[in-house]
Amino acid sequence: MILYIAEKPSLGRAIADALPTPHKKGDGCIYVGKGDVVSWCIGHLLEQAQPESYDPVFKKWSIAHLPIVPDQWKLEVKPKTKKQFTILKKLIKQADVLVNVGDPDREGQILVDEVISFSGVSASKRAAAKRCLISDLNINAVKKSLNNLRDNSEFISLATSALARARADWLYGINMTRLCTLQGQKSGFNGVLSIGRVQTPLLGLVVHRDLEIEGFVSKPFYEVFVTLKTAAGERYQAKWKPSEACESFMDEDGRVLSRKLADNVVARVVDQNGTVKKVQQGKKKQPAPLPYNLSALQIDAAKRYGLSAKQVLDLCQQLYEKHKLITYPRSDCRYLPMEHYSGAQQVTAAIAKTCHKLSDAVAKADLRLKSKAWNDAKISAHHAIIPTAKSVDSSRLSSGEANLYELIARQYLIQFYPPFEYMDKQIDTEVSGGLFIAKQKDVLAEGWKTLFPQSKSSGNRSKTSDSSPGESAEEAFSGVRLPDVQQGDAVLCTEAHVDEKQTSPPKHFTDATLLAAMTGIARFVSDPVIKKVLRETDGLGTEATRAGIIELLFTRQFLTRSGKEIRATDVGRQLITSLPENMTHPDMTAHWESQLEAISQRELAYNHFMQPMALSLRELIEEVGAVRFDGLQGKGKAMVRPRRKKPAVSKRASAVKKPGVRKRS
Numbered sequence: 001m002i003l004y005i006a007e008k009p010s011l012g013r014a015i016a017d018a019l020p021t022p023h024k025k026g027d028g029c030i031y032v033g034k035g036d037v038v039s040w041c042i043g044h045l046l047e048q049a050q051p052e053s054y055d056p057v058f059k060k061w062s063i064a065h066l067p068i069v070p071d072q073w074k075l076e077v078k079p080k081t082k083k084q085f086t087i088l089k090k091l092i093k094q095a096d097v098l099v100n101v102g103d104p105d106r107e108g109q110i111l112v113d114e115v116i117s118f119s120g121v122s123a124s125k126r127a128a129a130k131r132c133l134i135s136d137l138n139i140n141a142v143k144k145s146l147n148n149l150r151d152n153s154e155f156i157s158l159a160t161s162a163l164a165r166a167r168a169d170w171l172y173g174i175n176m177t178r179l180c181t182l183q184g185q186k187s188g189f190n191g192v193l194s195i196g197r198v199q200t201p202l203l204g205l206v207v208h209r210d211l212e213i214e215g216f217v218s219k220p221f222y223e224v225f226v227t228l229k230t231a232a233g234e235r236y237q238a239k240w241k242p243s244e245a246c247e248s249f250m251d252e253d254g255r256v257l258s259r260k261l262a263d264n265v266v267a268r269v270v271d272q273n274g275t276v277k278k279v280q281q282g283k284k285k286q287p288a289p290l291p292y293n294l295s296a297l298q299i300d301a302a303k304r305y306g307l308s309a310k311q312v313l314d315l316c317q318q319l320y321e322k323h324k325l326i327t328y329p330r331s332d333c334r335y336l337p338m339e340h341y342s343g344a345q346q347v348t349a350a351i352a353k354t355c356h357k358l359s360d361a362v363a364k365a366d367l368r369l370k371s372k373a374w375n376d377a378k379i380s381a382h383h384a385i386i387p388t389a390k391s392v393d394s395s396r397l398s399s400g401e402a403n404l405y406e407l408i409a410r411q412y413l414i415q416f417y418p419p420f421e422y423m424d425k426q427i428d429t430e431v432s433g434g435l436f437i438a439k440q441k442d443v444l445a446e447g448w449k450t451l452f453p454q455s456k457s458s459g460n461r462s463k464t465s466d467s468s469p470g471e472s473a474e475e476a477f478s479g480v481r482l483p484d485v486q487q488g489d490a491v492l493c494t495e496a497h498v499d500e501k502q503t504s505p506p507k508h509f510t511d512a513t514l515l516a517a518m519t520g521i522a523r524f525v526s527d528p529v530i531k532k533v534l535r536e537t538d539g540l541g542t543e544a545t546r547a548g549i550i551e552l553l554f555t556r557q558f559l560t561r562s563g564k565e566i567r568a569t570d571v572g573r574q575l576i577t578s579l580p581e582n583m584t585h586p587d588m589t590a591h592w593e594s595q596l597e598a599i600s601q602r603e604l605a606y607n608h609f610m611q612p613m614a615l616s617l618r619e620l621i622e623e624v625g626a627v628r629f630d631g632l633q634g635k636g637k638a639m640v641r642p643r644r645k646k647p648a649v650s651k652r653a654s655a656v657k658k659p660g661v662r663k664r665s
Helices: 009-017 079-094 106-118 123-127 139-146 152-186 199-214 244-249 259-269 294-305 309-322 338-354 356-364 399-416 447-451 511-519 528-533 546-555 570-578 587-600 606-624 651-661
Strands: 002-006 024-026 029-031 037-040 046-048 075-077 097-101 220-230 235-241 273-286 420-431 434-445 490-502 559-562 565-568
Touching: 002 009, 002 079, 002 106, 009 029, 009 037, 009 097, 009 139, 037 079, 046 106, 046 152, 075 079, 079 106, 097 106, 097 152, 106 152, 152 587, 152 606, 199 511, 199 546, 199 565, 199 570, 199 587, 220 259, 220 420, 220 434, 235 420, 259 434, 259 490, 273 434, 294 309, 294 399, 294 511, 294 546, 309 399, 309 546, 338 356, 338 399, 356 399, 356 447, 399 447, 420 447, 420 490, 511 546, 528 587, 546 559, 565 570, 587 606
Parallel strands: 002 037, 002 097
Antiparallel strands: 024 029, 029 037, 046 075, 220 235, 220 490, 235 434, 273 420, 273 490, 420 434, 559 565
8 A cells, every 4th residue: 555645635635636546535534546545744743842851840941951952852743633643653554655745845855754754664664665746736747746756765865954954943942042031031021032043133134224224324425427528529428436546535335425535526527638448338138037936936026015925925825725826835946847848838828818917928928948947957856936737717816816826927938038138338438537437228129028017107127117027226227328439539528517415224124125135144144254155055044934934023023014114123122132143143043054955965964063053052051141131121921821720831831832843943
């Protein structure tokens, strides 16, 4: 008997539909043809044991117990899903062959693997287990995956990475939450000060940005513009580029802060002759952006529709599980396997039927084109999020689902459009020893950008109303045309003026920018060595966890919203400003993420991550043990113990249960 173990019931039903009949619904399973069975987990059926499971003395929180580091790690069956675990355990023991059909990521891998292991099957049976990777719940796609089973042993490193992550989160979350809460109580704080490996530095990003904005002092800076006249009488405007000799009058962003210096430049160049030093001109092509992974989709959806990361993930799950209109949504990959290329005709036809707004875009797509997105070498457990070959009547979709589907479909369609082409021209002119730069960009062919409507306020592609992906203010296209000049041509500076501007503070985080910060965390890392390491394995949290971590900070009332802006609450701010800096900056956590990725790629051993982590935890406990949270005195909600008489976990303990054992914290 073959037992297929899915991550969740919806996936289990999709698997059963693709297997031979007859089908018979059982308790927590489906019996299919040939005597095989499909069953499922309900997310994680097991969780890391609480400290008191290792020693009853740990039930009472005490600084003297810290750090709590298990010698032998334990898992416990979750009370809410104990029945399903019992069913699954019995089926696992009866089965001849086990097939892991967890979601195609490291969490999907381990949550099935840990159930198989915890059920006490033989080593030979575990070694013979198979792996099925499903990213599309439509029956033909599922059948194809079932016909291409792989050895489950190929994915041991993925499970090891997830295991290391879960245990590191437990060690850090349990120990630091208990320590900070107890220290907070000494300072008069009422409540739990929850600490997490990812959530705390993420909160730190918001707090540090808020403080930077509040402490910002605007300063004037100056730009010099000149009008230059050619021998043929043509005029063009150029901007002064300060030389290295001016650095003492500039800020770290290269802006000139001295009005006297700017005025001096104007006085020196007006009515003076100049020379064209260099002319650069060339046709450039911008290929279509890659299809979405989850973070890229969440960022775009936040910008265009004001959706939170969690809202996007929830809508994606609906499109994936209920409607079966998109492929697996929790993907961190933006590439597609070559085998998917042959299905483009069916996918685009489904897009036209489901999203009428894109029917014209489908008709104009050239399915003979093959963008850089099709790359087998870039595919691991999963691929980019794209539409499936299934179509539905759009009236069956909510507005949020329809909007999200349109984003995903458009991003897929642009893979079958030619590059955006433009002419890039730059004239470098020297006048009285100063260098002046003039730039021009002219659109030659819209290419894939035809799918992103231009702003109604301008005929130029200076900014699109739909903000085509990757476009920034620096890529603005000017309506001004530069003259045809050659290197060495003489010009005359007929006018010059100074533009006075004001430096502006950074902006408060929004859903889009906070997600962008998490995915590009190297920008916020101060350690140059770690920053270099993170250039390839960049990210704070994972695609599947980022939305939940952001929402967790709102739930714990560390963050609040002001319109679209995300700001820290007073408690969140006081917590971060009281903690040691290395806990509130992303350096340590981001480095951990890169090591976890290295484990999944078989480039780092489990012990080489866990042992140094446990040692650094002991040092951190000593450091935080000296911290006082005086700024939190009188704040927080007092903990009320349950009225029931029978022994129960205190509210204090239950409050940290989630951060300590969250499967994706």
